[in-house]
Amino acid sequence: MILLTGATGKTGSATAKALNEKGITFRALIRNEEKRGDIESLGGEVVIGSIENKEAVDQSMVDVETALILLPNSENQLSLEKQLVDSAKQAGANRVVKMSSIEATPDATSPIPKLHLESEEYIKQSGLSWTMIKPNFYMQNLLASAGTIKDQGKIFLPMGEGKTGMIDTTDVGKVLAKVLSEDGHESMNHEITGPEILSFNEVAEIFSKGLDKQVDYVDVPLAAYKETLGQFLTNQWHLDAVIDLFKGIADGGIEEKTDTYSELMGESPKSLSEFISENSFIFKS
Numbered sequence: 001m002i003l004l005t006g007a008t009g010k011t012g013s014a015t016a017k018a019l020n021e022k023g024i025t026f027r028a029l030i031r032n033e034e035k036r037g038d039i040e041s042l043g044g045e046v047v048i049g050s051i052e053n054k055e056a057v058d059q060s061m062v063d064v065e066t067a068l069i070l071l072p073n074s075e076n077q078l079s080l081e082k083q084l085v086d087s088a089k090q091a092g093a094n095r096v097v098k099m100s101s102i103e104a105t106p107d108a109t110s111p112i113p114k115l116h117l118e119s120e121e122y123i124k125q126s127g128l129s130w131t132m133i134k135p136n137f138y139m140q141n142l143l144a145s146a147g148t149i150k151d152q153g154k155i156f157l158p159m160g161e162g163k164t165g166m167i168d169t170t171d172v173g174k175v176l177a178k179v180l181s182e183d184g185h186e187s188m189n190h191e192i193t194g195p196e197i198l199s200f201n202e203v204a205e206i207f208s209k210g211l212d213k214q215v216d217y218v219d220v221p222l223a224a225y226k227e228t229l230g231q232f233l234t235n236q237w238h239l240d241a242v243i244d245l246f247k248g249i250a251d252g253g254i255e256e257k258t259d260t261y262s263e264l265m266g267e268s269p270k271s272l273s274e275f276i277s278e279n280s281f282i283f284k285s
C-alpha cells in the first residue's frame with residue numbers, strides 16, 4: 001500500500017490523480033472530511049486525521065509499503081516529518097519518498113531549505129529506503145499574481161534579476177506517482193526543474209506573448225513585499241521564511257536546468273507558455 005500525506009494540496013492532489021491514471025490504489029491521510037470524496041473518486045482509501053495526531057498517523061501507516069512525506073511549510077514541519085518517519089518505520093514500511101526542494105543543499109541558510117535538508121538527513125539515518133523529490137519554484141505560485149496580471153498587466157515580486165527553472169505541479173505529481181509505484185529510485189535525489197531557466201523579466205515577456213498584451217515585471221523591494229505578503233501570511237515564522245526564500249532567488253536563484261523530468265518520464269516538462277495557455281482563463285480579464 002502507498003500512503004499519501006498532503007493529498008488534498010497542490011502536489012498531493014496531482015500525485016493522487018497520476019496514481020489513479022496509472023490504475024494504482026493508495027491511501028491518504030487527510031484532515032478534512034469534506035474532501036473525502038475527492039480522494040475516493042480517484043480510487044483512494046481515506047484515513048481522517050491530522051498529521052499532528054500520532055494515533056491517526058499510526059493508523060494510516062498499517063500495511064504501508066511506501067509513504068509519501070509531503071507537508072506544508074511551518075515551524076513544526078521538521079518535527080512532524082520526523083514523527084511520520086518514526087511511524088513508518090514502526091509499522092514496517094519499506095520506503096519513504098520525501099517532498100523536499102532543490103534549494104535544500106548543505107550550504108542552505110534559509111529556514112525552509114534547511115528544514116528540508118535536516119529532514120532528509122533524519123530519513124537517511126532511519127534505515128528506511130528513501131527517495132528525495134526536489135523540485136524548483138512552482139509555476140502555480142504565479143497564480144497569486146493573476147489579479148495584477150489581469151487588472152494592471154504587472155507582476156509584482158521581489159526577485160530582482162534572480163532566475164528559476166519553474167516546474168508545473170502536475171509534472172511533479174507525475175514524477176511522484178512513478179517513484180512511489182516503482183522500484184529503482186532508492187537512494188536517489190531527483191532534482192526537478194522545468195524546461196527553461198528564466199528571470200522574472202523573461203517570465204513577464206512570456207506572459208505578454210501568451211496573453212497577447214503587455215505584461216511587465218515590477219521588482220518590489222523585499223521590505224515592501226513583506227509588508228504586503230504579511231496581510232495574507234499571518235504566521236510570522238512562515239512570513240520570514242518565505243521572504244528569506246525569495247531573497248535567495250533575488251540573490252541569484254537557480255542557474256542550470258536539470259533533465260531529471262525528461263529522463264524519468266520520457267517527455268519534456270511543461271513550458272511556461274503551455275502553463276499560461278492552459279490557465280489563460282485565470283490570467284485574462
Ligand SMILES: NC(=O)c1ccc[n+]([C@@H]2O[C@H](COP(=O)([O-])OP(=O)(O)OC[C@H]3O[C@@H](n4cnc5c(N)ncnc54)[C@H](OP(=O)(O)O)[C@@H]3O)[C@@H](O)[C@H]2O)c1
Nearest residue numbers: 006007008009010011031050051071072101135136137138
Ligand atoms: N511551492 C513551491 O514552489 C515548492 C517548490 C518545491 C517544494 N515545495 C515544497 O512543497 C511542500 C508543499 O507542497 P504543496 O504546495 O503541494 O502543499 P499545499 O498545496 O499547501 O498542501 C498542503 C497539504 O497538506 C495538508 N495538511 C496541512 N496540514 C495538515 C494536517 N495537520 N493534517 C493533515 N493534512 C494537513 C493540506 O490539507 P488541507 O487540504 O486540509 O489543507 C494539503 O493537503 C512544502 O514542503 C514545500 O517546501 C514547494
